[in-house]
Amino acid sequence: xxxxxxxxxxxxxxxxxxxxxxxxxxxxxxxxxxxxxxxxxxxxxxxxxxxxxxxxxxxxxxxxxxxxxxxxxxxxxxxxxxxxxxxxxxxxxxxxxxxxxxxxxxxxxxxxxxxxxxxxxxxxxxxxxxxxxxxxxxxxxxxxxxxxxxxxxxxxxxxxxxxxxxxxxxxxxxxxxxxxxxxxxxxxxxxxxxxxxxxxxxxxxxxxxxxxxxxxxxxxxxxxxxxxxxxxxxxxxxxxxxxxxxxxxxxxxxxxxxxxx
Amino acid sequence: xxxxxxxxxxxxxxxxxxxxxxxxxxxxxxxxxxxxxxxxxxxxxxxxxxxxxxxxxxxxxxxxxxxxxxxxxxxxxxxxxxxxxxxxxxxxxxxxxxxxxxxxxxxxxxxxxxxxxxxxxxxxxxxxxxxxxxxxxxxxxxxxxxxxxxxxxxxxxxxxxxxxxxxxxxxxxxxxxxxxxxxxxxxxxxxxxxxxxxxxxxxxxxxxxxxxxxxxxxxxxxxxxxxxxxxxxxxxxxxxxxxxxxxxxxxxxxxxxxxxxxxxxxxxxxxxxxxx
Numbered sequence: 001x002x003x004x005x006x007x008x009x010x011x012x013x014x015x016x017x018x019x020x021x022x023x024x025x026x027x028x029x030x031x032x033x034x035x036x037x038x039x040x041x042x043x044x045x046x047x048x049x050x051x052x053x054x055x056x057x058x059x060x061x062x063x064x065x066x067x068x069x070x071x072x073x074x075x076x077x078x079x080x081x082x083x084x085x086x087x088x089x090x091x092x093x094x095x096x097x098x099x100x101x102x103x104x105x106x107x108x109x110x111x112x113x114x115x116x117x118x119x120x121x122x123x124x125x126x127x128x129x130x131x132x133x134x135x136x137x138x139x140x141x142x143x144x145x146x147x148x149x150x151x152x153x154x155x156x157x158x159x160x161x162x163x164x165x166x167x168x169x170x171x172x173x174x175x176x177x178x179x180x181x182x183x184x185x186x187x188x189x190x191x192x193x194x195x196x197x198x199x200x201x202x203x204x205x206x207x208x209x210x211x212x213x214x215x216x217x218x219x220x221x222x223x224x225x226x227x228x229x230x231x232x233x234x235x236x237x238x239x240x241x242x243x244x245x246x247x248x249x250x251x252x253x254x255x256x257x258x259x260x261x
Numbered sequence: 262x263x264x265x266x267x268x269x270x271x272x273x274x275x276x277x278x279x280x281x282x283x284x285x286x287x288x289x290x291x292x293x294x295x296x297x298x299x300x301x302x303x304x305x306x307x308x309x310x311x312x313x314x315x316x317x318x319x320x321x322x323x324x325x326x327x328x329x330x331x332x333x334x335x336x337x338x339x340x341x342x343x344x345x346x347x348x349x350x351x352x353x354x355x356x357x358x359x360x361x362x363x364x365x366x367x368x369x370x371x372x373x374x375x376x377x378x379x380x381x382x383x384x385x386x387x388x389x390x391x392x393x394x395x396x397x398x399x400x401x402x403x404x405x406x407x408x409x410x411x412x413x414x415x416x417x418x419x420x421x422x423x424x425x426x427x428x429x430x431x432x433x434x435x436x437x438x439x440x441x442x443x444x445x446x447x448x449x450x451x452x453x454x455x456x457x458x459x460x461x462x463x464x465x466x467x468x469x470x471x472x473x474x475x476x477x478x479x480x481x482x483x484x485x486x487x488x489x490x491x492x493x494x495x496x497x498x499x500x501x502x503x504x505x506x507x508x509x510x511x512x513x514x515x516x517x518x519x520x521x522x523x524x525x526x527x528x529x530x531x532x533x534x535x536x537x
Contacts, residue, residue: 003265003275003334014265014277016334045302049334071304072277074263076315152518159519160480163512175307175518244516246300 005074006065007091011084014072015065015092017099018052024059029127030102031055031062031260032092034113037085038145039174039243041070044110047247051108054257061100065092078177082116082185089120106260111135111237115189118197126199130256133206133235136213138189144238145173151240174243191216202226203259205252207235229255263314266363268327269355273336276327276356277303278363279314291368291392291537292360293317295326296353296377298397298516302333306374306516309523316527322534323364327356329380346383353384361390368392370534373399375515379452385472386463393473393537395530398515401478401486402457404494410487454485461499468501475533477508477526481515506533 002019005012020027033052036044052062067085069075093105104127109117114134121129135141152158152174171179178186192215202225206213217228231252236242264278295310297303303326304311314324329352331337331345341348353371360369370393373381378399385391403411415421455463467474478486489509496502508529510522517523 001267001334001336003267005263005265012263014263016275039307042301042304042307045333046300066304071308072263072265072311077308077312158481158514160512172520175516175520175523177520243518244301244306 006095007088011068012074013065013068013088013091014074015063015095016049016052017096018056018062018064020059020061021057024057027059027061028102029060029104029106030096030100031060032089032096032105032107033062033064034089034092034107034109034117035064035066035071036111036113037067037070037080038112038176038178039148040111040237041066043242043245043247045246047249047253048110050249051253051256054253055260058257058261060260061096061102063092063096063099065095078179080177080179080182082182082189085116086120089117090124093120093124093126106130108132108256109134112138112141112186115191118191118194119189121197121199122194124198128201128203128260129197129199130260131202131204131213132252132256133237134191134204134213136191136216138185139187142183142186145178148238148240148243149173152243155240192219195221197222200225203256204228205231205256207231207233207252229259231255262318266359268359269330269335269338269352271336271338271340273330273338274327274352274355275303275334276325276359277314278323278325279318280323280364281318281321288365289367290322291370291534292364292366293322293324293395293534294353294356294360294369294371294391295324296371296373296380297329297332298374298377300332303328307518309374309517312523313527313530316531317534320531320535323366325356325360325364327352329353349380350384350387353380354388357388357390368537370395370537372530373397375399376452382455382463385467385474389470392471393475395475395477395533397477397526398479398482399476400454400460401482401491402454402460402495403485404491406494407485407487407491411484461496461501464496464501464505465499468504472504473537474505475508475530476505477510477529479510479513479515479517481513 002017004015006015007013033048035041048064052064055062066073067088069077069079097105106128107117107126108130110132112135114131204213213228217226262280262282266276268274298306310326317324328335329349369391371381371385371391372395374397378396381394381396385394492507513522517526
């Protein structure tokens, strides 16, 4: 495991390069993991790390990274930008191909990271795209975040409700900056609006309570190369009591490993 | 500007220095060593630690945040037989060695939230390289006034008294055995309040060294700290009391999930650090 900064020197991105296990079979494909955004980022850190380590056992070079203005990457949290995030995914792909000397890259995107990865693939060619519990509709996702945020603010276990009237939380959601241009762009992205994805195969891993992915999967543009792997159970992203809870690895991880091979 | 390091005897710890841009390095200013809060990795709850590092850098202060072994991106050393608590303390020792080697600041302030506050106290006692601590929702000892504030509303409410009576009666019935599971890393979430006498000894020791402290509380810990003057009421007769400054944010939650609350925390910490 090698922690590093990469990308534009004026906006360095933090990443962790997980190297293949010593006795694993050589793979000519490397893998980039794309995080969720907002409070979901913190919830997902351990499970993304777990997935990365599992993939190295199968011989893959893996790069986990933080988008600009998130996690340990540079930039104040108020500088978040969807366009920047999509560009960061492409930078991460270039980086892992360069440091691992592999020609192809598979991208695994989790939650909004899956949607960002799909939009990055409009112009950047991925070997495969894995969309794990993806956000399909940015506007619906933002509505959900607003509901959780509002529930959090009136949670008597968390706040003294007598003090909240003076709080202006119009540009933040669950402890993260969500300035208006960022919200507007998040809202504007919908998987169903994608006209092309430059990848040979798309695998979607969705939960029974997750957003509907069927219309996207069944779109004639993607039907021939997309498959939806459904899981029973709940992902519980919309549960306000889980804001600080870590996501634990479940059977979806094993299935992702199996599908990637 | 941030720089990342793998360090420790087994090279298993991941840490990041944040340094001010475009200023001459000022070794007279204290460096802030930021510890993990529970199992949350380096950037902290809702990116609080990273944001504070940026804020400090803007003001000309350096900081170092890292993951304790077995937390975040730092691997647990399988051959290390130390307890979780002992290992945390030696990890901080490794971080201090790295800081002295790379930056060599004149003073180091250790900062932690919740379990991080507990660790901040213990390492400030153990390592003389540490000159002060910022404890967020750390230790608190009850006073008479605390008990009055805590229990008077209950005693004055017939409904709540009735519920307590029902609860006490139910305890007289045979209880079901609870099933507990052994959860890896669960001890990272919990800490035990030191016996008051030991705490006083620790603080007297630090006071003799000249250490100073900022204790910040929120209503999240109202079960053991429920008014600003509780610390002074407890320890006014001890010399070390003068080396501890208290802030009490009754409106904030444990992880400062409202950004204006977080800004007030940062301002309070920075104000104290500047006077350090």
